[in-house]
Amino acid sequence: MSATTEKYVAALGETLLMVGVSSVIAIGVGLMLAVVLTVTGPRGLYARPRFHKGLSIVVNIFRAVPFIILLVALLPVTRALTGTTLGTWAAVVPLSISLIPFYARIAQVSLNDVDSGLIEAARAMGCRRWHIVRHVLLPEALPGIIGGMTVTVIAMINASAMAGAVGAGGLGDLAIRYGYERYETRVMFEVIVVLVALVSLLQFSGEWLSRKVNHRF
Template identity: 80%
Template sequence: MSLPALDKYIQAFLQTLLMVGTSAVIALSVGLALAIVLTITASGSLYPHPRFNRGLSIVVNVFRAVPFIILLVALLPVTRFIVGTTLGTWAAVVPLSISLIPFYARIAQVSLREVDPGLIEAARAMGCRRHHIVRHVLIPEALPGLVGGMTVSLIAMINASAMAGAVGAGGLGDLAIRYGYERYETRVMFEVIVILIALVTLIQFAGEGLARRFDHRG
């Protein structure tokens, strides 16, 4: 059995970046929006709406509790409807995004909750409108934690994208399965692991650097 050529590694790497990048834009945007809504609709917050908050929280918990591999299979009809196929890189974007939205929503919600209530009350006392408080106080103060949560979510997406490769989604996971596992080429498995470790390390360092840059409390 011949080992995959360099262009196979490059293609798989680019497919992984496409999956993770596209899913990240969707999941982090929607997840942040959900986190803001969950935070400001809680009792005693800017837009208190306890019943709506509890209902939305239950929905987030339900999707967060489903393992990715089960969600991947369960969403096949949805994936086929949106993308037109259940195979390939773009097909993996749907379950990846839906899986990571509640994951990041909860991480972001924790960061938003940790914002000093005194800052919010001071802004309200100065006559700031509630949506201005969200935009100019709540989000900027929580930004280091939000960036840190994005880093964790991106790494989780890389892990999930490798798992999606086992069902024909392409990327590094698919390369490791087809050449490393099915053809018993240990070298390929090792090389894919090294690439994934390097990618995760790069994202971790970049995320930590951004979080420190946005943290003005130090």
């Protein structure tokens, strides 16, 4: 394997590591947030209007902060958690925190779109509220939840490229250090091709899986 190929393989590996770990955290926490926001809403299974409003404001605040600003603002937190502010693992912290509220809102929309008649029917049958969440709300919203995962992971790839510009490594770092700073246009073009191919693969896979779990078709 040539030195050039090794650079691309290493950069791709760093990007996949960043995106993979951050996606698991962001999607896991984001989905929990979405469920809490849905069930505590004014007409939710565990209606808590004040709590719902407060949590919603917090989610909106984090959603409103641009990633590059959040990246800098979280440097003390990143250093405390990882011991450094540079490298792949350091990028996982801001990437996760940035995409948690993003995915939470997408998943919440899917959960809110579930037919209220199904929920009322389950309640009339005597189902416990948690069972309704587990066996009615989440399964019915699953196609939208998976679609939201696809959008989130793609957004994560875009953000990871941006993080590469400030020392996070990965394909973004490769494009900046070689393609921009050393004026190697070919490197920049090749990184773009790899990113487009990666995003296209994720989009195709996400759409296929979403259709697969959609029992309405």
